[in-house]
Amino acid sequence: MPPARAWRSYPQTYRLEAARCRSCGTVHFPPRLICRQCQSRDFETFRMQRTGKVVTHTIIRTPAAAFAGDAPFAVAIVEMDDGVRLTTQLVDLDFEELKVGLPVRLELRRAFSEGDAGVIHYAYKAIPVRS
Amino acid sequence: MRDVAVIGVGMQKWGELWTKSIRDIFVESALLAMDDAGVDHLDSMYVGSMSPGIFSSQEHLESVLADYLGQHHIPGTRVESACASGGLAFRLGWMEVASGLSDIVLAGGVEKMTDISGSEATYALATAADMKWEGLSGVTFPGLYAMMAVAHMERYGTKREHLAQVAVKNHANGSKNPRAQFPFPVTVEQVINSVKVADPLNILDCSPITDGGAAAILVPADKVKDYGKPGVRIIGSGHATDSIALHGRDDLTTIAAAAKAAERAYAMAGKKPEDIDFAEVHDCFTIAEIVISEALGFFEPGQGGPAVESGATAPDGKIPINVSGGLKSKGHPVGATGIAQIVEVVEQLRGAAGERQLKQARVGLTQNMGGSGGSCLVHIMEVM
Numbered sequence: 158m159p160p161a162r163a164w165r166s167y168p169q170t171y172r173l174e175a176a177r178c179r180s181c182g183t184v185h186f187p188p189r190l191i192c193r194q195c196q197s198r199d200f201e202t203f204r205m206q207r208t209g210k211v212v213t214h215t216i217i218r219t220p221a222a223a224f225a226g227d228a229p230f231a232v233a234i235v236e237m238d239d240g241v242r243l244t245t246q247l248v249d250l251d252f253e254e255l256k257v258g259l260p261v262r263l264e265l266r267r268a269f270s271e272g273d274a275g276v277i278h279y280a281y282k283a284i285p286v287r288s
Numbered sequence: 289m290r291d292v293a294v295i296g297v298g299m300q301k302w303g304e305l306w307t308k309s310i311r312d313i314f315v316e317s318a319l320l321a322m323d324d325a326g327v328d329h330l331d332s333m334y335v336g337s338m339s340p341g342i343f344s345s346q347e348h349l350e351s352v353l354a355d356y357l358g359q360h361h362i363p364g365t366r367v368e369s370a371c372a373s374g375g376l377a378f379r380l381g382w383m384e385v386a387s388g389l390s391d392i393v394l395a396g397g398v399e400k401m402t403d404i405s406g407s408e409a410t411y412a413l414a415t416a417a418d419m420k421w422e423g424l425s426g427v428t429f430p431g432l433y434a435m436m437a438v439a440h441m442e443r444y445g446t447k448r449e450h451l452a453q454v455a456v457k458n459h460a461n462g463s464k465n466p467r468a469q470f471p472f473p474v475t476v477e478q479v480i481n482s483v484k485v486a487d488p489l490n491i492l493d494c495s496p497i498t499d500g501g502a503a504a505i506l507v508p509a510d511k512v513k514d515y516g517k518p519g520v521r522i523i524g525s526g527h528a529t530d531s532i533a534l535h536g537r538d539d540l541t542t543i544a545a546a547a548k549a550a551e552r553a554y555a556m557a558g559k560k561p562e563d564i565d566f567a568e569v570h571d572c573f574t575i576a577e578i579v580i581s582e583a584l585g586f587f588e589p590g591q592g593g594p595a596v597e598s599g600a601t602a603p604d605g606k607i608p609i610n611v612s613g614g615l616k617s618k619g620h621p622v623g624a625t626g627i628a629q630i631v632e633v634v635e636q637l638r639g640a641a642g643e644r645q646l647k648q649a650r651v652g653l654t655q656n657m658g659g660s661g662g663s664c665l666v667h668i669m670e671v672m
Contacts, residue, residue: 166420187421213442213540215434216487217426221414222407224426232427234435234535242535244422257442268424280424 160276170280171265173207175241176200186241208286209237211259216252223269231255235263235283249284260286289386291509293519293672296325297631302500302619303469310337310344310400311356317501317624318357318396325505326515331390332363334380336373336397337623340366342412344400353398370416371572373397374626375656375665378504379525382667385506396503397624409497413622416659418533430486430494432534432660433573437488439540440575443590448488450593452479454574455492455616457602462613464643469498469619479574493574498619502627504634512672520637523651524557524668526550532662541590543576543661546583550655553666554585559651561585564668566636566646567607567653568629571614577601580655581609584666603646611636611644626656626665637671 168174169187176188180197186205191198214233217224224230231247233255246268247261261283268280298320305313314335322328333354341347350364369376374397381395401409413429422432440446456476462468474492482492512519528548531537537544554560561584569584571577578592586607587595595601601609612618612632615625633652635641641649650671657664 170424213435213439215431215438217428217431218484218486220426220428221410227426230426232425232431234540244425244427244533244535246425257438269426
């Protein structure tokens with residue numbers, strides 16, 4: 158991935174910055190230029206809460222080359238407490254723990270790297286919140 | 289707008305076509321369609337192809353293909369909408385004839401997928417997902433559909449066996465299709481015990497990597513008699529898009545773009561789901577056929593799984609789905625799939641589907657989609 162492409166999304170991948178529509182309150186992650194709900198173009202930027210719940214999940218057993226060393230790994234769609242959904246790896250858990258509704262927290266982890274001399278990409282991954 | 293009819297279709301046997309290039313594959317299927325229609329020239333053509341740049345290191349496809357088809361200087365357009373590229377080419381061809389701009393238009397599709405490695409092909413296909421915001425997680429296409437399956441199972445109690453029964457039915461259908469890549473039956477046990485890809489989907493829940501092409505010839509309906517060939521009338525065309533990322537959709541148990549495209553096609557055709565005799569749908573994964581059979585209005589939400597189990601979608605059922613074998617058995621050369629669905633519907637409506645011929649085939653529907661449902665085309669056709 159070209160370094161500039163990765164750099165453009167650091168506010169989201171590193172800091173979970175989202176945009177809240179000042180007109181209707183809809184939260185967008187990543188931010189957009191126009192609200193999908195009300196067409197407003199007026200947003201405020203804020204950092205999302207790191208907690209949410211699993212909406213659906215899978216275990217990837219045959220990944221693309223960049224993730225070959227990680228397989229098998231769990232992927233989930235998570236609904237964040239701020240209302241947006243995102244797709245993320247779910248780590249630090251036994252696959253038997255995977256279930257819809259599982260409370261999770263996002264942490265910054267190594268996402269993937271591009272060869273011996275390539276950029277190492279970091280991003281959010283979800284871990285279970287255990288009571 | 290003018291009424292439009294299909295008067296010729298063509299496709300070769302699909303599979304791993306090592307001796308044929310992307311241009312050979314397209315020209316072969318285009319010539320079959322032109323010969324079937326009895327036309328010796330085209331006014332224009334649209335070709336669906338998802339990723340010739342990655343699969344075949346060749347962009348600017350319309351130039352290559354029009355030239356190699358011997359149609360020098362015709363207007364040519366390569367169309368891309370991921371796995372719905374073929375369906376979109378068909379819609380654009382229909383629009384051009386309906387508008388009165390052209391009288392003989394070829395709508396085709398082609399993909400040559402086996403020249404590159406499996407992991408390179410996985411990458412090429414993954415570009416139909418949200419590369420940035422889904423790609424970050426390492427999720428694959430089987431993984432996205434697996435997450436739809438988990439959501440559907442969680443809400444409606446859809447069973448693992450229901451998914452497997454889609455593969456069993458479609459392979460049974462495909463075993464009667466001489467052009468299918470995998471024309472052999474499979475059992476529920478084989479599907480459930482095949483290699484795991486993305487839980488709960490196994491390899492036999494997934495459509496394959498395929499080389500293949502398909503083509504259809506479109507003319508004004510009032511000129512069909514000039515050709516002396518049986519025409520099939522296009523009575524409805526619907527097209528819709530949705531968020532490219534699965535996580536951007538409100539409901540993960542349906543494919544809203546399919547429901548929206550179907551609503552538009554039904555409205556144009558003046559038909560309801562119960563008026564459709566049979567359908568070719570986009571079973572890229574077994575769960576997709578179940579979800580789509582609900583989105584098209586053939587079954588209530590949550591009833592797609594039990595419907596397969598009951599035989600309602602078998603060739604002798606209430607609404608036969610994928611009598612061709614579907615993507616699952618016939619193969620899935622992504623850009624060609626939407627046109628191959630048209631080929632099957634036209635042959636069924638002409639009563640020329642051989643061993644697969646349905647008894648009741650007067651109105652047929654095709655549903656072709658891109659990615660996890662970010663784009664969808666629905667067409668309805670009727671005997672003339």
